[in-house]
Every structure is written in structure tokens, then in C-alpha cells.
Amino acid sequence: MKRGWWVALIVMALAAVGGWQIYVQREKxxxxxxxxxxxxxxxxxxxxxxxxxxxRAAQSAVLVWQLSGVVGKVNVALGSHxxxxxxxxxxREDSWPQSLLTARTxxxxxxxxxxxxxxxASLQYAQxxxxxxxxxxxxxxxxxxYNSIVVNWDAQKAEDEYKKWHNxxxxxxxxxxxxxxxxxxxxxxxxxxxxxxxxxxxxKNNLNPSEEDKAKATADYxxxxxxxxxxxxxxxxxxxxxxxxxxxxxxxxxxxxxxALDMAILKAPFDGTVTASQVTVGDVVTPGMAAFRLDDLSTxxxxxxxxxxxxxxxxxxxxxxxxFDALPGKTYHGKVTEVALAGTPDRSGNVNFRVTVxxxxxxxxxxxxxxxxVTIQTNKITDALLVPSRAVRVRDGKPVVYLLVGGxxxxxxxxxxxxxxARVQIVDGEVHEGDTxxxxxxAEGFNFFGGR
Numbered sequence: 001m002k003r004g005w006w007v008a009l010i011v012m013a014l015a016a017v018g019g020w021q022i023y024v025q026r027e028k029x030x031x032x033x034x035x036x037x038x039x040x041x042x043x044x045x046x047x048x049x050x051x052x053x054x055x056r057a058a059q060s061a062v063l064v065w066q067l068s069g070v071v072g073k074v075n076v077a078l079g080s081h082x083x084x085x086x087x088x089x090x091x092r093e094d095s096w097p098q099s100l101l102t103a104r105t106x107x108x109x110x111x112x113x114x115x116x117x118x119x120x121a122s123l124q125y126a127q128x129x130x131x132x133x134x135x136x137x138x139x140x141x142x143x144x145x146y147n148s149i150v151v152n153w154d155a156q157k158a159e160d161e162y163k164k165w166h167n168x169x170x171x172x173x174x175x176x177x178x179x180x181x182x183x184x185x186x187x188x189x190x191x192x193x194x195x196x197x198x199x200x201x202x203x204k205n206n207l208n209p210s211e212e213d214k215a216k217a218t219a220d221y222x223x224x225x226x227x228x229x230x231x232x233x234x235x236x237x238x239x240x241x242x243x244x245x246x247x248x249x250x251x252x253x254x255x256x257x258x259x260a261l262d263m264a265i266l267k268a269p270f271d272g273t274v275t276a277s278q279v280t281v282g283d284v285v286t287p288g289m290a291a292f293r294l295d296d297l298s299t300x301x302x303x304x305x306x307x308x309x310x311x312x313x314x315x316x317x318x319x320x321x322x323x324f325d326a327l328p329g330k331t332y333h334g335k336v337t338e339v340a341l342a343g344t345p346d347r348s349g350n351v352n353f354r355v356t357v358x359x360x361x362x363x364x365x366x367x368x369x370x371x372x373x374v375t376i377q378t379n380k381i382t383d384a385l386l387v388p389s390r391a392v393r394v395r396d397g398k399p400v401v402y403l404l405v406g407g408x409x410x411x412x413x414x415x416x417x418x419x420x421x422a423r424v425q426i427v428d429g430e431v432h433e434g435d436t437x438x439x440x441x442x443a444e445g446f447n448f449f450g451g452r
Contacts, residue, residue: 035404035438035439035440035441036438036439036440037404037436037437037438037439038387038388038391038436038437038439039434039435039436039437040385040386040387040426040431040432040433040434040435040436040437041385041386041433042383042384042385042386042433043383043384043386044380044381044382044383044384045379045380045381045384045386045418045419045420045423045425046377046379046380046420047313047377047378047379047380047381047417047418047419047420047425048375048376048377048378048419048420048421049306049310049313049314049375049376049378049419050373050374050375050376050421051304051305051306051310051355051374051376052304052371052372052373052374053302053303053304053305053357053371053372053374054302054303054369054370054371054372055300055301055302055359055366055367055368055369055370055371055372056300056301056302056303056368056369057272057295057296057297057299057300057301057368058296058297058298058299058300058301059270059272059294059295059296060293060294060295060296060368061269061270061272061293061294062276062290062292062293062294063088063266063269063290063291063292063293063294064287064288064289064290064291065091065266065285065286065287065288065289065291066263066287067091067096067097067100067263067264067285067287068095068097068284068285068286068287069091069092069095069096069097069264069284069285070091070092070094070095070282070283070284070285071089071090071091071092071279071280071281071282071283071284071285072090072091072092072093072095072281073087073089073090073281074088074089074277074279074280074281075087075088075089076088076089076274076277076292077274077277078274078275078276078277079273079274079275080273080274081271081272081273082268082271082272082273082274082294083268083271084268084269084270084271085267085268086267086268087265087266087267088265088266088267088268088274088291088292089265089266089279089291089292090264090265090266091264091265091285093264096264099260100260100261100263100264103256103257103260103261104257104261106253106256106257107254107257107258107261110250110253110254110257111254113250114247114250114251114254117242117246117247117250118241118242120242121238121241121242122238124234124237124238125235125238125239128231128234128235128237128238129235131231131234132228132231132232132234132235135224135227135228135230135231136228138224138227139221139224139225139227139228141224142217142220142221142223142224143221143224145202145206145217145220145221146217146218146220146221148161148206148217149206149209149213149214149217150214150217150218153206153209155207155208158203158206158207158208159207161203161206162200162203162204162206162207164203165196165199165200165202165203166200166203168196168200169193169196169197169200172189172192172193172196173193175189176189176190176193266291266292268294269294270294270296271296271298272294272295272296272297273294273295273296273297274292274293274294275293275294275295275297275367275368276290276292276293277291277292278290278291278292279291279292295368297368299358299359300358300359300362300366300368301337301356301357301358301359302322302334302356302357302359302372302374303354303355303356303357304354304355304357304374305352305353305354305355306352306353306355307350307351307352307353308343308351308353309416311339311340311343311353311355313378313379313418314336314339314355314376314378315336315339316335316336316337316338316339317335317336318335318336318376318377318378319333319334319335319376319377320333320334320335320336320357320374320375320376320377321333321374321375321377322334322359322372322373322374322375323372323373323375324366324370324371324372324373325371325373326370327365330365332359332360332361332362332366333359333360333361334357334358334359334360334361335357335358335360336355336356336357336376337356337357337358338355338356339353339355339356340353340354340355355376357374357376375421378418379418381417381418381425384417384418384425385425385426385427385431385432385433386423386424386425386426387401387423387424387426387431387437388422388423388424388437388439389419389421389422389423389424390439390440391437391438391439391441392414392416392424393441395411395413398413399413399414399415399416400412400413400414401414401426401429401431401437401438402437402438402441402442403431403435403436403437403438404436404437404438405436409438409441409442412429412430412431413429414426414428414429414431415427415428415429
């Protein structure tokens, strides 16, 4: 009896010990870290840089009223396409302040004066040309007489010149008085005769010129030269219109008056589309009240900010893919157009560099102000040593990965290369193809690509 009792006790003790061991093993298994791992691989990496930005138009402007008044005209509606300097809206004239009424009077007066000045210039130029032609003709005659009796006078030449004209006069008189001369030729013959008589008289006076004749010929010649020079100056003065100083003064008055009148209207500052309208006919407006927003939607841009390690991979001309939360399943394309040469620190101390990308295939669904996910395709690398981006941590300010070696973690500093977002290239460090890298290492370091 006693022996059976002891056997039972021994069996119970062994069972208790076994149960305790199972419990301890389960506890250890429960407390052991559950590492998420991946293999280090080699392959092709299409390197990308990702960021987000806001769509903007090539040009944007919010047009506001500059005067108080009542809206009299609205020439556009939401979505209207306008050209530069198109009048979008205007105030009623009966609501204009007195300053604008004065400006309109000044504008009309200055414009009238400018028109009169230009008409006067045209008339003055025509008169100067006519007077110049007459002066040149007088100079020609005066020069001939001056050369004949002062510079090159010769008694025999003077006698020959007189005889030439005297004989011509006699010949014309005989022809004019001849009964055989046709009547239709007589008017022309009379004109030739009068001209010949005048030249005969001049030649006769030159037969024996006195000192007084020589002095007068010299004076007439100098006067004729002076008159030609004067009318040449007058023609040049009025050839290109009125004097520039007078024109500039009147144009300044016109511009000032027009600028004042333009305060009563809203003009498009560039070609674009009306993307917001807050005005209707009859509205009472005051200075600073918004009326329209105008956007040039012909070209759309997205500006993104990249950090130092990313900006070195980006350059103008690289391809870009856009995605929008508001447009699931659709992608758009573009290119990098501008990369900032200097960075700007943000509040956390990071230095950001502005990159501008242009959309190449936008449609009507894309609007300024929408947020875009931007993927810049920076490079394509073959035979790259790759790890998941989740595996990279920052420790003491440097990137590291955690390898699982014999069930224990090994911290390995690495130098990173290009990234595709999900994967990153390892360019230096004690990491080899086939190594096991931990994706959820201890939370002592921050994820290099953001978060814990």
C-alpha cells in the first residue's frame, strides 16, 4: 500500500516538472522578437525621387477694383478665354469720381493737341520741301551769274553768249511770224521766245559788268546758298513729325490721363482663362475688392521641395510621373525644367531645394491648386546591390542596416546610392547578396526614409 503511494507521488512530480518546462519554453517563445526579414539582392534599379507639390499655372493673377463705384459691364464669365488687354468689367460712368471726369477731359485735350501738332508738322514739311525746291532753283541761277561775271568772266565768251541768245530770239520771232507756222505751235513758241529774251538780257548785261554788278552777283549767290541751307534744315526738322520734346510732353499727359481712366475698368494682364468670378452688373464695389482670378492654363507646373541627399540626383530634362488622389488610376507625365542652385532651411533645420516640373499631358481634370504626387525618374542602374528602403535606419546621424546573423542582430553602417522608393542601392558597407536584412529592427533609430 505504501509502495503504490510513493509511485503516485513520483509520477505527479514528473508531470509537474514537465509542465513547468513547457510553460517556460512557451514564455520564452512569446517574449522572443518576431523579426520581419528580407534578402539582400542584386538587380536593376530604376532610381526615382518622390515628393508632393501643388499644381500652378504658368501665370496667375487676382484682379481687384481700384476705385469705388457701381459695376456697369461684365464682359466675361467663369471659364472664359481672354486675350491680353481685353476689358473684363467696367464701372458705370455716372458712378465715377470727379478725378476721372477731369482725367477724361485732359485726355481729349492732349490728344487733340497732339493731332494738331502732327498735322502742322505734315504741312510744315510740305511747305519746306516746296521752298527748298525754289531756293535751289534760285541758287542755280545766282551761281551761274556769279561764275559768269565774277569767277570766269571773259569778254569773248560774254560776246558769244550774247550772240547765241540774240540769234535765238530773232529765229523764234521769225518762226512765230511766219504764215507757214501751224497755229497749234504758236503758244509753245511764245514761251520759248520769252525765255530766250530773258537770257538775252542777262547776257547783254554781262558784256561789260561793272563792279556794282559783280558785288550784287556775289551777294545774290551767298544769299541763295543761305536760303537753301535754311530750307534743308526746316525740311529735316519736320520730316519725322513734330519736335520730339513737344510730342513726349503730350504723350506723357495722355498716358497719365489714360492710367487714371483705366482705374475704372479691369483688363486682362495676359492671355488666360477666368478661373474665378466674383462680380455682377450692379454690384457696388470699393478699392481692393476681388473681381476675377485669371490663370494661364496653357502650361501647368508643379513645384516640389527636395532635401540635400535627393537634390544631387535631380537635373533638368528628367522624366516625371504625376498621380493625384482626386484622380485614382490616372497618371500624367512631364519633365524637370528647373532645379534650384541654392537651398532654403525650414523650421526643423533641413535644407530644401525647389524643383520645378512641367506637365506635358494635362487635361481639363487638372486644375491649379490640386496636390500631385511627383515621381522623378533620375537614373537606371544595373547589377545594383539592393535592400528594401524599410530596412535602412539612421543611427548617430548615419544610415545603417541590421543583419540577422545566427539569430542575433548585427548593425552595419552603409553608404546609400539611388532609390526607387521601395528599394535602395547599397554602394558601400559590409553587406552582401543573400544576407538577411531586418525590416523591423529595434526602434532606437529612425527610418532613413521617414518614420520609425
